[in-house]
Amino acid sequence: MQGSDNEMIQYGAYRLKQVKNSNTALFTSKRIINWKKLEPFTPLVLVTDWPYRQKEIPKGVITIKVANVEEAYWKFVHFYRYQFQIPVVAITGTSGKTTTKEMIKHILSFEKKVTATILSSNSRTAFLQYLLSIEDDTEVAIFETAVGSPGDISNAGNYFKPTIGIITNIGAHHLNYCKTLDGYIQAKGEMVQAIDPKGTLIINIEDVNTSKVDMTSFRGRIIKIGKDASCDFRASHIRYTQDGMQFILHHKMKSYDIFIPGFGEHQVYNALASIAAVYEMGVTIPEAAVQLQSFRQLNKHLQLFEGINDSILIDDTWSITTTSLSAALEVLNALGKSKKKVAVIGTITDLGSSGYIIHEQAGELIHDIGVDVLITIGDHAKIIADHAVKLGIGVPVYSFKNNVLGYQLLHDIVDANTIVLIKGDMYSKSIHELASKMKKSSLPTE
Template identity: 65%
Template sequence: MKPLSVECIRTILSGDLIQGSDDVIVHFGAYRLKQIKNQNTILFLRNNVVNLKKLVEYFPVVLVTDQTISRGVLYKNLTIIKVMDVEEAYWKFVNYYRSLFQIPVVAITGTAGKTTTKAMISHILSAEKTITATNSTNNSRTAHLQYLLSIDDDTEAAVFETAVGAPGDVLKAGEYFKPTIGIITNIGAHHLNYCKTLEGYIQAKGEMAKILDHSSVLIINSEDHNTKKIDLSNYLGRIIKVGIDPSCHFKADDIKYCKDGMQFCVLHEEKYYSVFVPGYGEHQVYNALAAIAAVHEIGIDLPVAADRLKTYKNLNKHLQVYEGLNGSTILDDTWSMTTTSLEAALKVLSEVGETKKRVAILGTITDLGSWGYAIHEQAGEIICKIGVDILITIGYHASIMADQALESGLNAQVYTFSNNPLAYDLLTKIVDENTIILIKGDMYSKPMIELASQLRKKH
């Protein structure tokens, strides 16, 4: 955080100094008690009651409140700023702080690929710029303030994920970050427990266009069916399309699987550029196209971006390849589980395992609410369309995928289990060096992660 004096902050907030000194310097910000981890933090106190004893170890602390605090509980090294409305004061502070920095800010949303795209952009930019970015997949709304305050005078660019758990989440992120470049990687079917319908989810992702102004850039996947449903009629900025369609501003050609990744050419402004991106799958090509388009907007030449992309390290549990049980090959994709990422993973299994026995071990898709049954049926149809030789599901809802795949005509051996040990016992008997195994679940499914670890060869 750029250090700010209490006097400066008080002026911004039109607040009164009730206790303490205008000379205190603030280095951190919080709006929840548990977010205070350091001294010299400003806390916007939204609750009527706070146990100040819990803050003593972090003093000096600056408290912004619209409540009257009893003189009997005041402490040394506690500065209090009284405001008319603490919520209004909080947003004054957020808007002021963001206005201090005229830098490129990239915001990324999408059902799949946003963390990878963010990581690619960060990797390319960090070679010559000081950047800040969301940490791993920690993209919840409670983290927005900390990420905003991670921008300081040395920061030259910022890259943030803007996840959708419910309608309004992207709009809220926009209030903090005010991005200059927005990216929608793709839109599948997810978080229907709060978005209620696929249309509601599409609209929630489409909020990206609403948080960008007329001078901004929106990067979209031109082939994504659901992204095409977003109403962009009121968006006044530029739109950059990436994909394989001739209309794309960044068009991928001659896509090939090669050792440890994907090789392809990018056509941009009638010039071709050769690109290699670590990590398997055509979805990885789309992630790379979005990243290249974003960094090009920030001023990185395409040959430079392509050269830096070669050294990108594919993310943990994103279709990582390992030697596995009985000499088999393991594709560990236990990071996330949506129909979008499932389809991408099964395509990789099909391509990389073309000459091998293809085994898919699949867990449950979460955050679907009342849509759970229908979405798992859709997943079963996807499995049937792409095909596997052996399908293993773990968990009740995952078994719906197996049933639907069989009903749709899947020609494969199918097993449904309620737990890991049963699946592992079967695998010890049916896999060998001519077997490739995709194991797919999400980061919150400990059983799937544990099974993936069991299947890896121990050195």
Template identity: 55%
Template sequence: MKPLTAAYIRQIISGKLVHGKDDLLIHHGAYRLKQVKHPHTILFLQRKIVRWERLKPFFPLAIVTDRELEVSERNENLTIIKVENLQEAYWKFINNYRASINIPVIAVTGTSGKTTTKEMIRHLLSFNRKVAHTNSTNNSRTAHLTYLLGMDDTTEAAVFETAVGAPGDITNAAAYLKPTIGIITNIGEHHLNYCKTLEGYIAAKGEMCTALQPNGVLIINADDRNTKKLDLKSFTGTIITVGIHAKSDFRASDICFSHEGMYMTLEHQQRKYRMLVPGLGEHQIYNALAAIAAVHQIGMGLADIAVHFRTFPTINKQLQVVEGVNGATIIDDTWSITTTSLQAALRVLEKLGSNKKKIAVVGTITDLGSWGYVIHERAGEIIAESKIDVLFTIGKHAKIMAETVSKKGAAIEVHSFTNHIRAYELLKKMATEDTIILIKGDMFSDAIKQLSTLSRKRISG
């Protein structure tokens, strides 16, 4: 955070100095007690009673309040500022601080590919810029405040992941970050427990349009079916499209797999660039196209992008290919699962396993609420249309996928399990050097994670 005096902040929020010193230098901000972790923090405090012993280790400290505080001892290292309305004061502070940061800020949302696209952008920009960015997938309100105040005069660009768990999430993130470039990687079927319907989920993703500044840039996937349903009539900024099949501003063609990843020809403004995209799957090409469009928008040349992309490290447990039990090939894709990412993973399995026995091990899709049966049934339909040989499902709801595949009459051997132990026992019997196994689930599924770990342990053992 840029160092600011208590006096400067007090003027911004129209506050009155009740106690302490105006010249106290502020380096950190917080709106909850548990967020206070350093001295020289300004805390926007909603409580009336404070356990001062909890805060004393972080003195000198400034507190903004709209209440009368019960202070047992008047410490000179404590500054108290009184305001009429705490929430109004807080947002005046936030808006003023964001206005002082004049850099490109990229926000990435989408059903799948958010983290990879964000990491690609961070990787490319970091070669010649200091970049603020989302830490892993931490995109809560608390994190957004931390990211905003983490930017200062040395920050040259920022890229943040803005997930949708419920309507308003992107709008909330934008209130802090005010992105200048927004990316919607794709829109599948997820988080319907809060968004209620697919249309509600599409609308929640569409908040990116209003989150951007009037002259902002929106990057969208021209091939994505649900993205085409977004209402973009009122968007006054610039729209940039990426795609493989549809006509688009950044288009990939001549895609081929290699041991390094995938090669593609990037077509942009009637020029062509051959470049390597580390990772596997058509969805990874879309992630790369969105990242390329974003960094090119803020001045990075396509020739430089092609050079720097070669060193992008693929993310652990995202279609990670390793040797497995009995010499089989394992595709570990246990980072997350949606119907969109499941379909992408199955395509990779088909591509890599063209001459092998193909087994898919699939876990439960979470965060679906009352939509659980419908979405798992849809996942089953996707699997039934694939060219795999054997399906394992693990979990009560995942069994819906297995039942759907059987009902469809697909030529797929189907097995359902409630735990990973029995699944692994059968998997071990089936696995050979001529077998390729996709393990697909998310980081919150212990059964899937343990099965993946067990498979890897067999190798080193």
């Protein structure tokens, strides 16, 4: 309808608030009334089926009239994706997806041009821009595909059309939209259909909920990781070292010594999935092992700090699920064998009507794995403490609504013989403030 067809499209949007740069293609059926808000972002390409009169539209807006905006949008998406015949990795899982994605990116970035999800920014509204981040010189793309509700992974598959899919594990999360654990498992299982039919699916076969995913329709290749003898990438002789985890990787009748920074057996599984993925892209296991040695653990993911009163603090305040709580408690016990072990636990979010049951399950985990002192912060987190007491945990248990009294107690009970785990999520201001108050400095890693 209007404007030049020589403008380069660099960004995409399907909502007005997504327009933040010039050279954006905006696909919308809604009538734009306040054009002044869009003036800073011209030239702008508007793809619309609204019956505008030409004089309504400012000169800086290139206008393309289509019969159906949604149909035009998906034609644009599919056209763009199929310009690139490169490996595209999609990663989902309740825990470990960001770390696994960063490990893969770290290994490949030494020799390849990689585009990837930024940290854990994996919102469905970012899919289009992540797709458009693939450029002519991009050699590999790696994207997190989180589940907020059913259909999210299928939607991601429509954008990215992954050639390699990874399911790290499936716990209990986002039950406010998935309603039940079975619904959540089914939502994660959408990865099976999202992958290219000739692609590869990497799974942890020892994860109980992942084993419930129906994979019978998948015609690609399934790669199994874990400790079982049937695994394609198998870990054995797993042990803690001063700076991380050491293990032996078995693949095709050969064995390799692997070191990975970051503590916990779950970190070994992240490394197995990462090595399996890059191996599919032609990186040898020895090459991957060398690159993993310089991997840096993510902030607030089981980070060690020198705490107040010469204690040791484990900051694991990025997210909390029962899956990640179990992993964190195992790390607390492994690093604190000769110390007093204190667990400070916050509320588990996004659980909907299953909140009470999941918090009770967290209390059961703490009772079974064991700590020397349990402190919960927040109203819902009190359910964790109450259930642990009900099960007969037999250690001092405290519950506080906020961090003020919690810090006072910790200040009185921690010393050089104490290791403290603070476990919560990024949305808990109280938990983050407490972790900040408890830190003296970061522990040396060498």
